[in-house]
Amino acid sequence: MKAFTYExxxxxxxxxxxxxxAGAKFISGGTNLLDLMKLEIEQPTHVVDISRLPLxxxxxxxxxxxxxxxxxxxxxxxxxxxxRAHYPALAEALLAGASGQLRNKASIGGNxxxxxxxxxxxxxxxxxxxxxxxxxxxxxxxxxxIHAILAASDxxxxxxxxxxxxxxxxxxxQIELLDPNQSTRHVAIDDFYIAPGSxxxxxTLLRPGEMVTAVTLPPPxxxxxxxxxxxxxxxYEFALVxxxxxxxxxxxxxxxxxxxxxxxxHKPWRSKDAEAVLKGRPATLxxxxxxxxxxxxxxxxxxxxxxxxxxxKRTLCRTLAETAQINRGPx
Amino acid sequence: xxxxxxxxxxxxxxxxxxxxxRTALTVNGQLRQLELDPRTSxxxxxxxxxxxxxxxxxxxxxxxxxxxxxxxGRRINSCLTLAVMHDRDEVVxxxxxxxxxxxxxxxxxxxxxxxxQCGYCTPGHICSAIGMLAEAKAGWPSHVTxxxxxxxxxxxxxxxxxxxxxxxxxxxxxxxIVAAIRDVAGGxxx
Numbered sequence: 001m002k003a004f005t006y007e008x009x010x011x012x013x014x015x016x017x018x019x020x021x022a023g024a025k026f027i028s029g030g031t032n033l034l035d036l037m038k039l040e041i042e043q044p045t046h047v048v049d050i051s052r053l054p055l056x057x058x059x060x061x062x063x064x065x066x067x068x069x070x071x072x073x074x075x076x077x078x079x080x081x082x083x084r085a086h087y088p089a090l091a092e093a094l095l096a097g098a099s100g101q102l103r104n105k106a107s108i109g110g111n112x113x114x115x116x117x118x119x120x121x122x123x124x125x126x127x128x129x130x131x132x133x134x135x136x137x138x139x140x141x142x143x144x145x146i147h148a149i150l151a152a153s154d155x156x157x158x159x160x161x162x163x164x165x166x167x168x169x170x171x172x173x174q175i176e177l178l179d180p181n182q183s184t185r186h187v188a189i190d191d192f193y194i195a196p197g198s199x200x201x202x203x204t205l206l207r208p209g210e211m212v213t214a215v216t217l218p219p220p221x222x223x224x225x226x227x228x229x230x231x232x233x234x235x236y237e238f239a240l241v242x243x244x245x246x247x248x249x250x251x252x253x254x255x256x257x258x259x260x261x262x263x264x265x266h267k268p269w270r271s272k273d274a275e276a277v278l279k280g281r282p283a284t285l286x287x288x289x290x291x292x293x294x295x296x297x298x299x300x301x302x303x304x305x306x307x308x309x310x311x312x313k314r315t316l317c318r319t320l321a322e323t324a325q326i327n328r329g330p331x
Numbered sequence: 332x333x334x335x336x337x338x339x340x341x342x343x344x345x346x347x348x349x350x351x352x353r354t355a356l357t358v359n360g361q362l363r364q365l366e367l368d369p370r371t372s373x374x375x376x377x378x379x380x381x382x383x384x385x386x387x388x389x390x391x392x393x394x395x396x397x398x399x400x401x402x403x404g405r406r407i408n409s410c411l412t413l414a415v416m417h418d419r420d421e422v423v424x425x426x427x428x429x430x431x432x433x434x435x436x437x438x439x440x441x442x443x444x445x446x447x448q449c450g451y452c453t454p455g456h457i458c459s460a461i462g463m464l465a466e467a468k469a470g471w472p473s474h475v476t477x478x479x480x481x482x483x484x485x486x487x488x489x490x491x492x493x494x495x496x497x498x499x500x501x502x503x504x505x506x507x508i509v510a511a512i513r514d515v516a517g518g519x520x521x
Contacts, residue, residue, distance in 0.1 A: 005350055006369035006415050031411045034372070035392050047369070049416055075405075079471040084480045091479040095472060099497025100463055102393060104405045105412060235474065235496035 001037050008049040016180025016209040018048045026050050026211060028071060028107040031098075032114040041115075041124060041131060051107070055213055058082070064219035070109030070176075070212040074098070074164065077108060087217060089225035089244050093167035096229040099236050109212035112165060112175065112192070113204065116158035116266075117238055118147065129155045130200040145304040146240065149296075149312070150265040156200030157302055159263045160193060161238050166262035167227050169270045170244040174216045180209035186216070193267030203266070222256055223248030226323045229262070230315050239263040241312045247278070249324050254278045254287065257320075259295060261312055271295040274316065283324040288317040352415040358383065359427030369415050374398045376414035377424060385425035385454045389499070396498030399455040399462075400424050406462025408497075425454035428461070437461060440511035448502035456498045460512045463494045467516070486516045 009015045019026055023045030027033050030051075036042040055071040058080050066087065068077055077083055078094035098106065120126040120138040127136035139147055139157050147157040173189040192204050206212075229242040242262035248255045257278035261269040274295035281287040292313035299309045354365045358381060365380055374391075377383045377400070386409060389397030393411040400409045401423040429435035437457045440446070447453045467486050472479040475493040484490065491509050500508060 001370045004369060006352055006413070008416075008418075027413070027416070030413065030416065031393055031408070034411050034413070038391065047413075049413075051416060075466075075471070078479075079466075079469070081482075084472065088479050091472065092474075095474045095476075095479070099396065100466065100494055101396060101399055101406050101408045101459065101497045102411075104462070105407045235493050 002040060002043045002045070004045050004047045006047050006049065008052060010052055012050075012053050012055060012178060012211070012213060013182055015048065015050055015053065015211050016178065016182075019211070020180055020209045021046050024048055028110045029073070029102075029105040030110075031102050031106045032110060036115060039122065039124065041122065050211065055109075061216070066217050067176075068108055068215045068217070070107060070214055072108050074103040074106045074108065074111060075100075078103065086220045087167070087171060087225070089170060089227045089246065090164065090167040090217075092225075092227035093163040093229075093242075093244060096227060096239075096242070097163040108164070108215055111162055112189075112212060112215070113206075114162060115203075117161045118158040119143070121158060130158060130196075130203075133199070133201050140302065143304055144302040146238070146263070147302055147305050148265050149299040149301055149305060149308050150261075150269055151195050151267075152265070152300070152302075153196045153198065153200070155198050156196035156266070158196070158200065159265060160267050161263065162268065163227070163229060163239065163242060163262055165189065165268040166242055166260050167244045168215060168217070169260040169268035170225075170246055170258040171217045171220065174218075175212060176214040176216060177206065177210045178213045179207060184213070189215075189268065190270050196266050200266075221246050221248075221258060223258075224323045226319050228315060228319045230311060241308055241315050243312070243315050243319050245316070245319050245323050247283075247320060247323050249283045252282055254281055254283050254324065257291075259291065259316065261295065261316075264299075264308065264312055273297065278320070283320075285317065285321065288320040289313070291320070292316045354415050354418045356414070356417055356420060356422050358422045359424060365414065367414050369413060371414045372410050373400070373402075373412045373414045373417055373422070374409035377409065377422070383424050383426050386458075387451055387454055389452070389455075394499070395452070395455075396459055397452050397455040399459040399498065401458055401462055404462075404465065406459050423458070425458060428457065435461075436515050437511065440514045441508070444507045444511040444514065445504075446507040446511040447500070447504050452498060452500045452502075456495070456500070456508055459495060459498045460515070463491075464512075464516055467494070486513070488513065491516070 025044035055069040057069045059067045078091045084091045126138040174186040225246045227244045229239045231237040244260045246258040259271045259274040274291040277291040277294045351366045387397040389395035391410045393408040398409040467484045470482045
């Protein structure tokens with residue numbers, strides 16, 4: 001690990017100035033950043049510890065939504081009774097990620113900003129445009145079984161590894177950002193992540209010195225929720241494909257639907273195309289298949305990951321069928 | 332506050348230019364003052380500076396769980412956090428849990444159930460199990476809990492396995508590890 005100086009900030013208003021120094025980075029849970037610093041993929045020269053900022057609260061909002069402080073741990077949010085009762089797909093997504101130990105440390109803000117687990121990003125002997133701009137992409141001709149099938153570019157086919165962000169995307173989460181001048185802005189999670197294009201090292205629209213302070217979820221939409229994760233191991237493994245669905249059914253007809261996929265793109269992949277197909281249609285397998293086809297229209301495999309296109313479709317169909325079935329009740 | 336100050340130079344040849352951070356940790360009930368290169372992980376602070384070698388270094392990347400300890404009552408991977416970030420925190424390691432003549436119930440259960448072969452992962456497993464049992468007692472759901480909104484957790488074998496998935500045992504003593512934890516949990520077995 002490269003040497004760095006350490007500073008702890010205890011006032012959110014001081015964070016932006018502290019991190020504006022050249023080579024500075026925030027650290028919160030550290031579960032991703034320190035992993036990357038040990039490998040010298042990340043080499044901050046100044047580390048600003050924001051883990052003790054008073055940004056851990058999970059608060060119900062007057063409109064029925066919820067505001068989750070960026071320094072709340074993944075564990076705290078997954079265990080929160082309001083999250084479990086009203087946003088169960090978020091609790092399920094958090095609990096599908098990492099291990100008990102990591103969830104106790106990892107923060108909500110850090111989860112949003114975690115880096116890809118592309119093995120070529122991690123392998124400092126391999127070419128990676130995300131790690132070293134213009135270096136090339138070893139994954140394109142490498143073993144790309146886990147890589148993106150949507151919105152990738154010929155510069156980068158890495159995926160966003162977060163489970164949590166997939167559920168948040170289905171809930172229309174807003175990310176709250178504080179800049180060094182103490183002004184706050186909100187960005188929809190769907191807009192937060194930037195497509196790789198020719199600059200895959202630019203991953204989000206965070207501006208220099210900005211810090212994630214909270215994530216706000218509007219009131220939960222009607223219907224049953226489910227987060228399903230498909231992976232090589234039953235636990236403690238990143239997804240090959242995951243899906244968050246929220247579906248409401250009235251007398252065999254789908255009245256509202258939300259669909260988001262994980263591990264298929266550089267960001268949690270909200271599919272409004274699938275949602276448009278589902279709404280107003282009968283809750284049948286034919287409808288789910290039409291939605292799955294709409295969701296994966298334009299999907300492109302890289303060879304080893306061609307199976308993910310079909311896997312994503314089947315995962316969506318099965319999850320919709322289960323969720324709509326429960327929703328219809330015993331009649 | 333009479334705790335010894337352990338110098339960073341005790342255990343590592345650090346470049347003179349590296350700034351040293353003073354950190355105080357309460358480790359197994361005792362306040363310990365440290366002067367550390369800020370790069371020092373909590374794991375290395377325990378092992379190399381405080382010479383508490385019960386906590387093991389396996390992968391050093393948060394993948395194996397051998398370094399699991401309890402910080403402020405919660406289980407974490409000590410390899411993936413900086414010691415300087417834990418100033419004034421309460422740390423409990425395997426050394427703080429029991430003594431040969433007065434074993435912690437989980438230590439006794441691991442022996443009774445023969446829940447290890449080489450034993451390298453065992454301190455991490457035991458610290459993790461203590462944290463895990465507290466989480467279940469607090470009603471935290473897991474990935475295999477049928478309804479995350481339910482406040483009651485029955486610690487079935489499937490629940491124990493899922494909740495302990497952050498601890499790897501390369502000898503594959505898993506059946507006996509689950510049995511040992513089940514004995515202490517007094518939970519429902521499947």
